[in-house]
Amino acid sequence: MLILRNTLLDAFEATARLGTTHAAARELKITQTAITQRIKVLESGLSMTLFLRSRRGMTLTDEGKALLQYSHGTRELEGQFLGLVQGKKRQEIALTLVGPTSAISNRLVENLEPLYSMFPFLKLHLQSNDHADRIEMIRRGEADLAIVPPEQVPNEMDSKVLRPDRYLLVASAKWKGRRLSEILETERVIDFYESDSTTLRYLEHFDLEAKRERLFANENAALIKMFIAAIGFGTLTENVATPHLQSGKLVALNRGQTVEDPLALAWYSRPKKMDYFEQIIRSIK
Helix, strand or coil, X not given: CCCCCCHHHHHHHHHHHHCCHHHHHHHHCCCHHHHHHHHHHHHHHHCCCCEEEECCEEEXXXXXXXXXXXXXXXXXXXXXXXXXXXXXXXXXXXXXXXXXXXXXXXXXXXXXXXXXXXXXXXXXXXXXXXXXXXXXXXXXXXCCXXXXXXXXXXXXXXXXXXXXXXXXXXXXXXXXXXXXXXXXXXXXXXXXXXXXXXXXXXXXXXXCCCCCCEEECCCHHHHHHHHHCCCCEEEEEHHHHHHHHHCCCEEXXXXXXXXXXXXXXXXXXXXCCCHHHHHHHHHCC
C-alpha cells in the first residue's frame, strides 16, 4: 500500500513514544543508527532540536511536542485519504482518552457507547489515571484527549467545560442515626490514595474536620466494600453512590449535601477536525 507519511516522522514518533532510539529501532525493525540518522536529518531540515538527550533516554523539547501533534494529525489524514481514493475500509485509527477514575468509570462508557458502532474503524482507548500529569500525557503523545480541572488547560490547547462531578459524603448503613460529629471524631476517612484530597476538600467546604488517620483503597469496588463494612467513611460521586444508597447498604452523611468538582476536556487542535473526533468531543458531557 502507498505510504504518504515520511519515514523520518515514523522514526521520530516511535522514539518519542518509546523513549529511546534502541526501542524505536526494535519496533521499526531497522538499525539504531538508522533511527539516529533520520532524527538528525529531521532536526537539521527543521533547524530545531526535537529531543533532549540524557542517559535515561530521549525527552521531547517544546518543538518536539508540537511536531508530535502534527505527526499524529498526518497519520489520521492519511488513513482518511487512502480510504476515500481506494474505496476500501478506512484504516483503523487509535485514540486514547485519559481521565480521573471517577470520570472514566462513571460517565465515559455511557457517553461514548454509540461511537463504537458508528465508527467501527475507531479504536478508542479509555485510560484512568489519577496520579499522572494528564496534560503532559497529551504533550508527550501518550493521550489524545484528557479530562482535567479547567484551570490546568493551557492556552495552546482547545477545551470544553464538562458537567462537574458531584461528591457525597457516605458511610455504612450500620451507622444510620449516628451524629456526624461523632463519626468525624471516632472513625477513619477512606480515600483512593494518600494524595487524594477529595474527602478532605469536602470536609473543608463545610468547615468540618476528621480527627483520625486515613486509610486508602485505590479501586472503586474495594472502596465501596470498605464503606459498607463500616471500616471508614468518605466521598463518592453521586451517580456511583446512588445505587448503594437506594439498596440501603450506604447512607449519606451531612444531610446529603454535595460538593462539585469542575472538569474540562482538553485536546490539541487537529489539522482538520475529523467527523469521529468531533463526535467524541460532542459525546463527552
